[in-house]
Amino acid sequence: MHEKLVNWLIKSPNLFILSILFFEMGTILLIYQIQLISQLINNVIFINQSLGHLSKLILLIIVLIIFRGLFNFSGEVLTKKIAQKIKSLIRKKLADKLLQTNSINKTHSGNMVTIFFDRVEAIEDYYTLFLPQVVLSILIPVSVLFFVLPLDLLSGFVFIFTAPLIPFFMFLIGKFSEKINKKQWQSLSNLSTFFLDSIRGFKTLLVFNQHEKHLERIKRANDDYLQRSMSVLKITFLSALVLELLSTLSIAVVAVEIGLRLLYFKITFEQAFFILLIAPEFYLPLRNLGLRFHAAMNGVEAYKEIHSFIFSKEFHKNQKSVNYSTKFVQSLNVENLTIRYPDQESPIINDFSFCFEKGKHYALVGSNGAGKSTFFRVLLRFIHPLMGKISLDGININEITPQDYYSQISWLPQNPVIFNGSIVDNLLISNPEHDLVNLEKILKIVELNDFIDTFPNKYHSEIQEFGKTISSGQRQRIGLARLLMRNSSILLCDEPTSFLDPISEQLISKVLEDYSKEKMMLTIAHRIHTIRGADSLLFFQKDKPIISGTFDELISNNIEFQLFIKYYFGEKFND
Numbered sequence: 001m002h003e004k005l006v007n008w009l010i011k012s013p014n015l016f017i018l019s020i021l022f023f024e025m026g027t028i029l030l031i032y033q034i035q036l037i038s039q040l041i042n043n044v045i046f047i048n049q050s051l052g053h054l055s056k057l058i059l060l061i062i063v064l065i066i067f068r069g070l071f072n073f074s075g076e077v078l079t080k081k082i083a084q085k086i087k088s089l090i091r092k093k094l095a096d097k098l099l100q101t102n103s104i105n106k107t108h109s110g111n112m113v114t115i116f117f118d119r120v121e122a123i124e125d126y127y128t129l130f131l132p133q134v135v136l137s138i139l140i141p142v143s144v145l146f147f148v149l150p151l152d153l154l155s156g157f158v159f160i161f162t163a164p165l166i167p168f169f170m171f172l173i174g175k176f177s178e179k180i181n182k183k184q185w186q187s188l189s190n191l192s193t194f195f196l197d198s199i200r201g202f203k204t205l206l207v208f209n210q211h212e213k214h215l216e217r218i219k220r221a222n223d224d225y226l227q228r229s230m231s232v233l234k235i236t237f238l239s240a241l242v243l244e245l246l247s248t249l250s251i252a253v254v255a256v257e258i259g260l261r262l263l264y265f266k267i268t269f270e271q272a273f274f275i276l277l278i279a280p281e282f283y284l285p286l287r288n289l290g291l292r293f294h295a296a297m298n299g300v301e302a303y304k305e306i307h308s309f310i311f312s313k314e315f316h317k318n319q320k321s322v323n324y325s326t327k328f329v330q331s332l333n334v335e336n337l338t339i340r341y342p343d344q345e346s347p348i349i350n351d352f353s354f355c356f357e358k359g360k361h362y363a364l365v366g367s368n369g370a371g372k373s374t375f376f377r378v379l380l381r382f383i384h385p386l387m388g389k390i391s392l393d394g395i396n397i398n399e400i401t402p403q404d405y406y407s408q409i410s411w412l413p414q415n416p417v418i419f420n421g422s423i424v425d426n427l428l429i430s431n432p433e434h435d436l437v438n439l440e441k442i443l444k445i446v447e448l449n450d451f452i453d454t455f456p457n458k459y460h461s462e463i464q465e466f467g468k469t470i471s472s473g474q475r476q477r478i479g480l481a482r483l484l485m486r487n488s489s490i491l492l493c494d495e496p497t498s499f500l501d502p503i504s505e506q507l508i509s510k511v512l513e514d515y516s517k518e519k520m521m522l523t524i525a526h527r528i529h530t531i532r533g534a535d536s537l538l539f540f541q542k543d544k545p546i547i548s549g550t551f552d553e554l555i556s557n558n559i560e561f562q563l564f565i566k567y568y569f570g571e572k573f574n575d
Contacts (some may be wrong), residue, residue, distance in 0.1 A: 005126055005303055008086045015082050020135050022075035027140050029068040030281060031147050036061050038274035046269065075132070083127040087120050090306060094120075096402075097310050115309055118192070119302040126299030129292040137167075137285040144282045148275060152267060155254055155275045159282055162250040166286040169242055187225045194221050236291075243290040247283040254279045329392050329408055329489035332356040332379075332520060337388035339374055347386065348374050352546050354538065356520055358489070361533070363525040366540030367564070372524045375540075376492055379522075380411060410488040412496045416479025418470070423452060423478075424459040430482035442484045445511055446477045473504035480508055484515060491521040495530070528569045539564070 009016055040057045043049040094116060141163055149156040198205075198218055205211040258275055261267045334354045340347035348371045356362060364372045377383045378390065381397065390397045397405055410430070419426055427443075428434055434442075436459070443449050451474055455461035463470060470478075476496060483491065493512065497505040509530070512521070525531045532551050539547040539554060539561050547558060554561040 004307055005123065005299065006131070008089065009082070009127065009131065011089075012082075012085065015078050015085075016131075019075045019078035019082070019132060020139070022071045022078065023132060023136055024139050024143070026068045026071035026075065027136075027143050027281075029064050029071065031143065031278065033061055033064040033068065034277045034281070035147075035274055036064070038270050038277060041273060042268075042270040076128070079128040079132055083124040086127060087124065090120055090123070091116060093310055094306065115305060119306050122302035123299040123306075125292070126296050126303075130289075130296035130299070133285065133289045133292050137289040140285040141282055144278055148278065148282075151271050152258075152275055154257060154261075155279075158250075158254050158257065159279075162246075162253065163283070163286060165250070166243055166246050166283065166290060169246060169290075183228055183231075187228045191221050191225045194218070239293075240291055243287045247280075247287045250283055251279045328358060328518070329520060330358050331393055332490060333391045333394070335389050335391070337375075337378070337390065338386045339371070339378060339383070340386045346543060349385075349540075350545065352388070354546075354548060356522065358520050359518055360535040361516060361521045361523065362536050362538060363523050363531050363534035364538045364540060365525050365531055365564070367542065367568075370540035370542050371546075372540050373494070376494065376522075376524065379490075379492060380409070381405065408489045410483045410486040410491050412479050412483045412491070412493045414494050414496065415472075416475055416482070418463060418475055418478065420462075422457075422460045422462055423455070426463065426478055427459075427481055427485070431485040431487075434485050439485070442481050445484065446481045447507060448474070448477050448481060451477075476504065476508060480511060484511070489519055491516055491519055493521065493523040495524050495526045497527060497530070526568075528565075531565075 036057055040054060040061070043054060043057070141159070145156055145159060148159065195218065198214060202211065202214075205214050255276060258267065258272045262269065262272045332355070334352060334356075337349055337352040338347050339349040348369075352375075364375065366372055374383070378385055381402070384398075392400065392405075392408065419429070424436075424439070427439060439459075440449070443452065451470075452458055452461075480496065491512070496512070497508050505527075513533075523530060523534065525534065531537065534551070536548060537551055537554055539549075539558070541547075541560060544560075547554065547561070549557075555565065
């Protein structure tokens with residue numbers, strides 16, 4: 001058994017114990033059922049009892065069959081509930097770790113999808129099939145021996161000596177198949193990542209006339225996964241054959257020794273028939289354990305990746321967490337911040353210190369690749385700095401719980417993510433507690449009412465994933481509505497007016513200006529009016545320190561800033 005997978009079960013063992021009790025009760029009823037069947041056949045053949053005398057036995061057998069089915073069904077339902085509960089706990093753990101990660105941007109989305117869905121689903125069989133079978137492969141044979149040994153010692157000893165053969169061969173086959181299972185899971189992960197990239201970039205491939213060649217690459221990746229899956233199936237069928245042969249030979253040994261003694265009247269027919277009927281049931285749980293061992297191997301391999309994801313060194317775990325609850329953040333202090341990506345020699349941001357204050361608008365300006373978006377990722381805790389710290393009102397953000405920290409931040413990116421769902425679901429994602437009255441007020445501010453009225457079901461109309469059916473301006477207004485509903489202290493805006501028409505740009509700029517008066521607002525700015533209108537600028541340059549100051553100060557005293565403005569906006573200033 002896999003210790004780490006079993007540990008999830010130890011947290012709530014009651015349902016598992018109850019399910020095992022149900023399965024064991026089903027086994028006890030099966031043994032009594034076989035006893036009654038043996039008695040019934042003996043009475044028919046040797047005592048010649050009439051159907052009237054046998055009716056009670058037949059009725060009792062039917063009752064036992066019904067109750068045995070109920071017990072087994074109840075046990076299976078409980079194991080399903082256990083698996084669902086554990087999968088929910090694991091997914092919550094994965095989500096919690098994802099919030100704490102310093103490498104969200106380095107984790108491939110295709111691999112993330114595989115881990116969150118395929119890997120977690122794969123461990124279900126471990127809890128529903130394998131783990132109960134491990135316990136039952138001990139309990140059921142012991143229960144059978146409890147009834148067989150008092151009847152016939154020789155048959156009991158045959159059971160005892162032949163039973164270990166099945167787990168032994170199962171262990172040998174399992175060792176051989178472990179590496180093959182691991183390669184199969186790796187192949188699935190690669191295929192998932194590759195296929196998701198292909199879907200997202202298919203339009204680009206189509207434009208560059210590379211779609212046919214790429215389809216060939218997809219086919220090769222699919223064939224690789226197919227071959228590895230077939231290798232696993234070969235091992236599965238081979239192990240099933242070996243286990244069937246072992247159990248069949250063991251039953252044959254029991255049948256021969258019973259038959260010989262029955263021939264010489266050393267055992268009664270009823271006893272012999274009972275032992276012969278019970279023999280397959282003795283070996284069945286051991287045989288099932290071998291077959292379900294492969295399901296367990298899949299679950300174990302899947303959990304290894306889940307475990308490495310949760311406990312990876314790339315994830316930043318807080319040494320301590322404090323509850324941080326305040327209506328408005330007064331200051332955001334950055335001290336000696338240094339950020340460097342693993343594949344780069346020099347830091348993208350080096351020894352940066354600054355204090356952001358409530359009620360001011362800060363514009364982050366600079367050429368592409370200078371570190372503006374990277375700084376936002378640090379503030380959003382998507383990545384962790386190499387050195388330095390960031391604090392809210394003197395408290396290190398890494399010591400604040402994710403829930404409390406993110407409650408203080410609203411983020412408006414260039415392209416807000418639109419989920420596959422209704423309009424109201426996409427709006428309320430930032431604050432589910434908002435009612436429709438407040439929602440309508442905000443929609444009037446961002447002028448989305450007319451757009452929503454065009455849909456037959458108004459707020460409850462479905463929009464496609466990524467907002468394929470709506471324009472960039474409408475998508476940006478939905479993002480702005482989310483920001484207004486959140487009512488956070490810190491606003492992070494990644495030039496929300498890029499790619500918009502003049503009317504939408506003017507509306508969003510005005511709403512943000514009115515909304516941010518009592519808040520701290522940081523904007524990655526690519527428009528000259530945004531840069532001019534900010535209270536303070538942070539000028540990012542590649543391989544140079546970040547310079548701060550007002551627009552007038554920088555344009556008067558910094559030649560690099562003058563050249564930047566002239567190059568990007570075509571404006572000339574006096575020296």
